[in-house]
Amino acid sequence: MMKVYNLDASALINGFYKEDCLNVMVSSAAAEIKDINAEMLMNNCINDGILKIESVDSREYPRLNDVLLDSGDYMRLSQTDRDVVALALKYESMGHDVVTISDDYSIQNVLKLLNLKFQGVYTKGISQTVTWQKICKGCRREYPGDTKLIECDVCGSPIIRKRRNSHRNY
Ligand SMILES: [Zn+2]
Numbered sequence: 159m160m161k162v163y164n165l166d167a168s169a170l171i172n173g174f175y176k177e178d179c180l181n182v183m184v185s186s187a188a189a190e191i192k193d194i195n196a197e198m199l200m201n202n203c204i205n206d207g208i209l210k211i212e213s214v215d216s217r218e219y220p221r222l223n224d225v226l227l228d229s230g231d232y233m234r235l236s237q238t239d240r241d242v243v244a245l246a247l248k249y250e251s252m253g254h255d256v257v258t259i260s261d262d263y264s265i266q267n268v269l270k271l272l273n274l275k276f277q278g279v280y281t282k283g284i285s286q287t288v289t290w291q292k293i294c295k296g297c298r299r300e301y302p303g304d305t306k307l308i309e310c311d312v313c314g315s316p317i318i319r320k321r322r323n324s325h326r327n328y
Contacts, residue, residue, distance in 0.1 A: 162249050162256040165209075166242045169259040171196040172279045175203055182249065184241040185213040216244035225271045234264040246274045292317050 163181045165174060167190040175181045181203065188211045191197055203209035216222060222243055226232040235243075242258065242265060249256040257275040260266060269276040292301040296315025301307060307317055 160254045162254045164242065164246045164249065164256055164258040166258070166260040166262065166265065167191055167238070168261055169279050170200055173199065174259050174279050175199075175209060177208060179208070181209045182245060183209060183211050184238070184245045185211050186238040186241045190238060212245060212248075214241055214244045214248055216240040219244050219247045221272065222247060222268075225268055229267065229271055231264050231268050235268065239265050243268050243272070243274075247272065250274060291320055293320050294318075 161179045163176050163179055165181055165183045167187045170183065170191060171193050188200065191200060200209065204211065222240065226235065239262060242260065246256050246258045246269065257277055258269055259277055259279055261279045266276050291303050292305050293299065294310035294313060294315050295318050296310060296313045299310055299312055301317055305317065309315065310317055
């Protein structure tokens with residue numbers, strides 16, 4: 159029995175993978191990755207042997223269809239979403255301990271109904287930092303995050319704190 163992480167596209171785009179485990183990804187999810195950094199990360203992981211891209215036929219898993227129809231999630235899940243769940247079922251049927259990484263609520267719901275493990279992208283595994291900066295509410299002039307000024311020294315408007323785009327360390 160192996161610990162396997164089943165990544166959806168958003169997981170890898172957000173830099174999630176486990177270095178010391180096998181990470182798997184269904185080919186239709188891999189095809190959704192257009193972001194250059196994520197594509198580079200994906201290729202590095204494949205070359206390092208920690209990520210395997212696999213195709214799966216979701217029709218081979220009647221349990222999945224039953225749950226989709228019963229729960230009303232059938233329409234909410236794209237074919238790729240279904241493939242992500244089917245890949246989890248595939249690894250479970252091989253006897254592995256598989257955790258699917260996805261922030262998609264419908265995917266998580268279906269996994270729960272199938273008694274499969276899942277985890278959100280943001281809960282663990284990624285290193286992400288949020289930084290703050292200060293800007294003038296009037297003229298949008300930027301100030302360092304630690305400035306003691308409360309009024310803009312150019313236009314006199316209040317200085318407010320603003321969340322800077324988060325930085326991800328791939
Ligand atoms: Zn100003």
